[in-house]
Amino acid sequence: MDTTLPKRQRIKQQNRQSILDAGRRVFAEQGYDAATVRDIIRATPLAAGTFYNYFTSKEEVRQALEEELASALRPRLAEGRAEASTGEEFLSAFFSSVFALRTERGAGLEEADLRAGLDDLRADLDAAVGRGLFRALDTAALAAALLAAADDVANRLRRHGGDPAQATEAVTRLFLAGVQPP
Amino acid sequence: MDTTLPKRQRIKQQNRQSILDAGRRVFAEQGYDAATVRDIIRATPLAAGTFYNYFTSKEEVRQALEEELASALRPRLAEGRAEASTGEEFLSAFFSSVFALRTERGAGLEEADLRAGLDDLRADLDAAVGRGLFRALDTAALAAALLAAADDVANRLRRHGGDPAQATEAVTRLFLAGVQPP
DNA sequence: AGATAAGTTGACGATCCGTCACGGAACTGT
DNA sequence: ACAGTTCCGTGACGGATCGTCAACTTATCT
Numbered sequence: 001m002d003t004t005l006p007k008r009q010r011i012k013q014q015n016r017q018s019i020l021d022a023g024r025r026v027f028a029e030q031g032y033d034a035a036t037v038r039d040i041i042r043a044t045p046l047a048a049g050t051f052y053n054y055f056t057s058k059e060e061v062r063q064a065l066e067e068e069l070a071s072a073l074r075p076r077l078a079e080g081r082a083e084a085s086t087g088e089e090f091l092s093a094f095f096s097s098v099f100a101l102r103t104e105r106g107a108g109l110e111e112a113d114l115r116a117g118l119d120d121l122r123a124d125l126d127a128a129v130g131r132g133l134f135r136a137l138d139t140a141a142l143a144a145a146l147l148a149a150a151d152d153v154a155n156r157l158r159r160h161g162g163d164p165a166q167a168t169e170a171v172t173r174l175f176l177a178g179v180q181p182p
Numbered sequence: 183m184d185t186t187l188p189k190r191q192r193i194k195q196q197n198r199q200s201i202l203d204a205g206r207r208v209f210a211e212q213g214y215d216a217a218t219v220r221d222i223i224r225a226t227p228l229a230a231g232t233f234y235n236y237f238t239s240k241e242e243v244r245q246a247l248e249e250e251l252a253s254a255l256r257p258r259l260a261e262g263r264a265e266a267s268t269g270e271e272f273l274s275a276f277f278s279s280v281f282a283l284r285t286e287r288g289a290g291l292e293e294a295d296l297r298a299g300l301d302d303l304r305a306d307l308d309a310a311v312g313r314g315l316f317r318a319l320d321t322a323a324l325a326a327a328l329l330a331a332a333d334d335v336a337n338r339l340r341r342h343g344g345d346p347a348q349a350t351e352a353v354t355r356l357f358l359a360g361v362q363p364p
Numbered sequence: 365a366g367a368t369a370a371g372t373t374g375a376c377g378a379t380c381c382g383t384c385a386c387g388g389a390a391c392t393g394t
Numbered sequence: 395a396c397a398g399t400t401c402c403g404t405g406a407c408g409g410a411t412c413g414t415c416a417a418c419t420t421a422t423c424t
Contacts, residue, residue, distance in 0.1 A: 006421085006422080007420095007421060007422090008420095008421060008422075011421095036410090036411065036412090037411075037412075037413090038410080038411060038412085048411095048412095048413090049413085049414075049415080051413095052413065052414080056413090
């Protein structure tokens with residue numbers, strides 16, 4: 001692990017990561033609103049002033065944590081979509097990815113976090129329209145709608161149980177065929 | 183206007199409303215995070231201690247303001263749905279209500295505010311399914327999806343312009359007929 | 365090794381927090 | 395109308411957080 005890095009820079013990364021880790025813990029424990037910069041720095045061996053060498057507010061810590069999470073989530077969320085050869089496959093892939101992540105990570109994964117994959121989703125939708133999987137439509141609106149529906153269903157799956165495969169099929173059909181009666 | 187109300191109660195309502203109004207102004211000016219209880223009370227003829235006779239935190243002020251807004255919005259958002267005799271009418275009514283409110287109130291109307299009408303929407307969807315306007319489906323997921331799509335489109339209408347009627351038709355068709363190519 | 369620059373420390377003044385003893389004004393009953 | 399009681403606004407208080415900064419430590423440079 002000794003990557004022969006100038007000691008100054010190594011410690012800098014280390015301190016930054018200490019603050020981020022402490023922030024994650026403190027936010028989880030007290031909630032973001034109740035938490036304070038002092039609480040974060042206290043959960044660290046560092047001094048108060050040092051915090052401001054790395055961040056200017058707890059909001060910046062939150063953003064950094066969110067980006068950290070987002071870059072870990074985005075590839076997982078986009079799984080299987082690029083290879084889909086039908087619209088149904090595309091949608092199923094999206095929904096089951098979301099459901100898997102939600103059950104896997106339990107709570108501590110809000111809709112705001114899922115939103116990390118929104119741009120990816122829209123880009124993939126554009127590509128899919130190009131491939132003829134979907135008709136021409138407002139992919140931005142569709143992406144937002146898919147995400148909201150996925151989040152709603154995932155929440156209920158986690159709270160009240162249920163079969164993810166069946167839920168995937170139902171919500172896939174909702175978007176595939178629309179709401180009109182047969 | 184002299185409703186022969188015990189002076190004590192009249193002043194109480196008055197003070198509460200003063201704080202709410204001040205809160206609205208302060209939040210709009212500085213943003214919720216930056217704002218402080220002291221800022222709110224300073225925008226009022228009252229003293230610091232008085233604030234805590236009415237609210238226990240600025241968060242409570244935020245909630246009260248949200249409810250105030252929600253109860254003003256909900257009837258407007260639900261307009262025209264109960265009378266809809268087809269699925270298309272129902273969806274058009276919903277989308278055009280959202281678009282009208284958004285253009286009318288400009289900014290200062292976030293998705294969080296629209297969420298006030300989410301339960302109403304789901305209830306109306308349930309009723310509509312009962313009337314046969316839609317096939318049996320997950321109305322909760324659909325409501326979330328409709329709201330997210332409406333919010334996305336409304337944002338773009340407000341920012342980049344566009345014809346609300348045309349947007350309504352496009353997004354209505356998205357949900358009515360689904361995403362499959364013809 | 366000595367000089368320099370980077371970065372940490374902890375204390376400081378300013379501010380905010382929620383509380384509470386005080387006082388005055390509104391209500392009550394006579 | 396008057397005194398007694400209750401209600402509630404007031405502003406100051408101790409405790410805590412805020413962001414800053416001069417002094418110090420230590421890595422890096424020559």
